[in-house]
Amino acid sequence: MSITSPPQHILIVGAGVFGLSTALSLIQNQTYNATRITIIDASPTLPNPSGSSVDANRIVRADYAHKHYAELALQAQELWRDRGKDAWGGEGRYHEPGFVLTAVADKDAYLAEALSNVRSLAKEDKHGRIDLNKIQELHGQDEIRKATGYEGVSGDHGYANFNSGWADAEACVAYALRRIRAEGGDRVTIRSNTRVQRLLVSGTECKGVHLHGGEKIVADLTILAAGAWSPTLIDLQGRCLATGQTMAFLDVTAEEQAAMRDRPTIINQSSGMFIIPPRNKVLKVARHGYGYRNPIKIPQQTLRPGSDVSSGEVEVSVEVSVPDVGVPIPREAEEGLRNALRENVPHMADRPFVRTRICWYCDTPTGDFLITHHPEYKDLFLATGGSGHGFKFFPVIGEKIVAAIEKRVEPELAEIWRWRSEEELKEVIRNMADGGDEFIACADGSRGGKIGMILSEEIRRSKSDLAKL
Numbered sequence: 025m026s027i028t029s030p031p032q033h034i035l036i037v038g039a040g041v042f043g044l045s046t047a048l049s050l051i052q053n054q055t056y057n058a059t060r061i062t063i064i065d066a067s068p069t070l071p072n073p074s075g076s077s078v079d080a081n082r083i084v085r086a087d088y089a090h091k092h093y094a095e096l097a098l099q100a101q102e103l104w105r106d107r108g109k110d111a112w113g114g115e116g117r118y119h120e121p122g123f124v125l126t127a128v129a130d131k132d133a134y135l136a137e138a139l140s141n142v143r144s145l146a147k148e149d150k151h152g153r154i155d156l157n158k159i160q161e162l163h164g165q166d167e168i169r170k171a172t173g174y175e176g177v178s179g180d181h182g183y184a185n186f187n188s189g190w191a192d193a194e195a196c197v198a199y200a201l202r203r204i205r206a207e208g209g210d211r212v213t214i215r216s217n218t219r220v221q222r223l224l225v226s227g228t229e230c231k232g233v234h235l236h237g238g239e240k241i242v243a244d245l246t247i248l249a250a251g252a253w254s255p256t257l258i259d260l261q262g263r264c265l266a267t268g269q270t271m272a273f274l275d276v277t278a279e280e281q282a283a284m285r286d287r288p289t290i291i292n293q294s295s296g297m298f299i300i301p302p303r304n305k306v307l308k309v310a311r312h313g314y315g316y317r318n319p320i321k322i323p324q325q326t327l328r329p330g331s332d333v334s335s336g337e338v339e340v341s342v343e344v345s346v347p348d349v350g351v352p353i354p355r356e357a358e359e360g361l362r363n364a365l366r367e368n369v370p371h372m373a374d375r376p377f378v379r380t381r382i383c384w385y386c387d388t389p390t391g392d393f394l395i396t397h398h399p400e401y402k403d404l405f406l407a408t409g410g411s412g413h414g415f416k417f418f419p420v421i422g423e424k425i426v427a428a429i430e431k432r433v434e435p436e437l438a439e440i441w442r443w444r445s446e447e448e449l450k451e452v453i454r455n456m457a458d459g460g461d462e463f464i465a466c467a468d469g470s471r472g473g474k475i476g477m478i479l480s481e482e483i484r485r486s487k488s489d490l491a492k493l
């Protein structure tokens with residue numbers, strides 16, 4: 025795309041972290057001064073309570089086994105740490121009580137790489153963004169207990185990084201929307217309750233979108249930032265997979281909240297279970313796991329608009345995993361979440377869950393984002409594949425997306441966020457823990473728990489278990 029002739033109209037599908045951060049960067053970039061920007065989202069309300077970007081909290085950490093993400097997270101953290109009222113970290117949106125990663129033997133490699141990365145970042149960092157003294161290796165349960173402040177322990181070794189923190193996710197999405205409205209003025213339109221049915225394609229050029237209800241929106245550049253729903257709008261040929269991740273919320277007293285407020289977020293990398301300090305007297309316990317798949321069939325004509333894909337009279341369909349929102353969490357998840365409470369805060373283990381949720385990751389096989397021009401459709405840009413770790417980059421990812429649109433993003437980021445070849449994907453999938461040849465779960469090394477669960481099967485199992493009681 026030539027920067028000398030910027031698009032007159034850019035359409036962004038999806039008002040989550042990827043879409044909103046892109047919109048903010050476009051607004052701040054002089055090149056797009058005369059460009060109209062339309063952001064649409066299927067959700068009746070924004071922030072979208074069912075989107076991945078909206079929740080009580082999200083972890084912000086540079087603790088990555090992959091150094092490019094660790095470095096980018098540090099860049100984001102500089103902005104999170106700005107607590108001015110109108111800054112990212114203002115009005116209580118960001119807190120920095122630390123992050124403790126633990127494991128039993130199976131996750132040694134991931135933990136060792138993450139620790140070595142943050143340590144070398146701390147040694148090399150010339151901007152004082154990360155303090156080596158705030159990183160401690162933890163040997164055994166006593167050291168873990170001392171670092172977390174929790175009465176119980178999960179895992180038997182790990183490390184603490186008191187440079188890391190968490191953000192109030194819903195408040196951050198509301199903040200970004202507010203800034204886009206204020207800074208974008210008349211040239212920005214934000215439409216909720218506006219669901220894309222399929223892309224509007226002429227030959228191999230993407231011209232915008234068809235909405236449910238018949239309306240068309242025409243644009244010079246369409247940015248697909250539909251999170252876990254992205255594979256329902258274009259055939260990503262196994263590059264993205266919606267996986268359901270479970271969480272539960274329980275009430276805590278004001279005294280309990282005060283006691284836990286300054287404790288670090290804790291994650292057991294082996295089970296995937298994590299606990300973030302409570303806010304508004306509600307505690308969240310969740311699992312960063314391989315997740316559930318929810319496969320459905322979608323007509324190939326929807327996913328590959330413009331191509332002749334029909335086979336005689338038979339309609340060809342593609343099976344993709346898509347989000348299913350509003351369903352209760354299966355029993356196996358409830359037991360896992362309760363077990364995490366039992367290990368860390370035993371006196372809360374049997375407290376009723378006031379709410380549970382299945383929240384959907386848009387997983388890629390490697391856990392790398394998919395931020396690239398579509399290889400076949402001109403004027404279609406993909407900004408998706410958050411893979412369960414995209415939130416922390418909210419303040420900086422839009423700038424990288426705009427740079428990628430203009431083909432000037434750093435080569436190392438272009439390399440990890442590219443459209444991978446089929447052969448490469450097959451190789452990644454073959455090396456997965458289960459050794460199969462189908463992309464059923466992300467192999468970024470950070471996930472815990474069981475692999476290969478199907479949501480409908482787990483719900484059926486839960487019902488039959490309940491019937492036996």
Ligand SMILES: Cc1cc2nc3c(=O)[nH]c(=O)nc-3n(C[C@H](O)[C@H](O)[C@H](O)COP(=O)(O)OP(=O)(O)OC[C@H]3O[C@@H](n4cnc5c(N)ncnc54)[C@H](O)[C@@H]3O)c2cc1C
Binds near residue numbers: 221411
């Ligand atoms: C349970 C959970 C925990 C997480 N924890 C962390 C964490 O601790 N730290 C971290 O950094 N990251 C975390 N993440 C990941 C992070 O939240 C995501 O990577 C990020 O929010 C993804 O943003 P998005 O914009 O791609 O997706 P979304 O926020 O889901 O936005 C996509 C939007 O597209 C809209 N859309 C979809 N289909 C259509 C359509 N047909 N028409 C119009 N609009 C449509 C949707 O309504 C939605 O609002 C977590 C994610 C989950 C689910």
